Amino acid sequence: MSLVQIRRIAIQLDEIFHEGGEPRKVPHRRGAIAMVCKNPYAGRYVEDIMPLIEALNPHGLAMAKKLLAAMQARPDEIEAYGKGAIIGTAGEVEHGAVWHPAGGYAMREALGGTKAIVPSTKKVGVAGTRIDIPVHHVNAAYVRSHFDAIEVGVADGPRPDEAVFILAMTIGARVHARAGGLQTSEIKGDDGLR
Known part of the structure; x- marks a missing residue:
């Protein structure tokens, strides 16, 4: 039996014209996709949680592609991204850490090999818990105009023995970005920072 047993997938889309x-x-x-699945390690301590990373890898890639389709966007149109996880109360925050490689590398692959690390957050919560997913520019984390967060949650998840794994993407900078810093026209693309 697969370590990843999906109960539901939720997608949210947002268009901001002004603030x-x-x-x-x-x-x-802006868009986000959340996969609610059984947490195979819920209710017990498991030393080796690495198998879940491998099991999640194809789901991360499928989620990134599904979100792109929902946003009706090409990979080169995505300018910022982030990821996160909410773990049900029978699990532990470390179970959300498996999403760092599984979600991050998959999204970077789906977007054509972006340079910047995918920012992330995780926490333990009850059904209906919401989480702010941090986002920044896909090729240069220091581009301030793309610093943002997308609040995501699923009304009936995670149940105690579940996890919610989330990817988020945006097209464009914040709607009225004017806080200075590195501009997109100044990106060198060497180190994922500048």
């Missing part, structure tokens, strides 16, 4: 300033002709588009 008090002049409305944009093209909105800032």
Whole structure:
């Protein structure tokens, strides 16, 4: 039996035209996908949790592709990304850490080999818990105009023996970004930072 038993997948999409300033002709588009699945390690301590990373790898790639399709976006249109996990109360926060490689590498592959590390967060919570998924530029983490967060949650998950694994992507900078810092036109693309 597979370590990953999916109960549901939820997708949320958001278009922001303005936040008090002049409305944009093209909105800032954001999306997130959440996979609710059984936590195979819930209710007990398991020393070796690495098999779950391998089992999650293909799901991370499938989720990234599904989110791109829902956003009606090409990989080169995605400018910022992030990931996260909510672990049900019979699990532990370390069970969310398996999503670092499984979700991050999969999303970077789906987007054509982006340079910047995928920012992440995780926590333990009850059904309906929401989490802020941090996002930053896909090729240069220091681009301030793309620092943001997307709040994500699933109304009936995670149940105590479940986990919710999340990917998030955005098209464009924050709608009225004006906090200075490295500009997208200044990205060198060497180290994932600048």
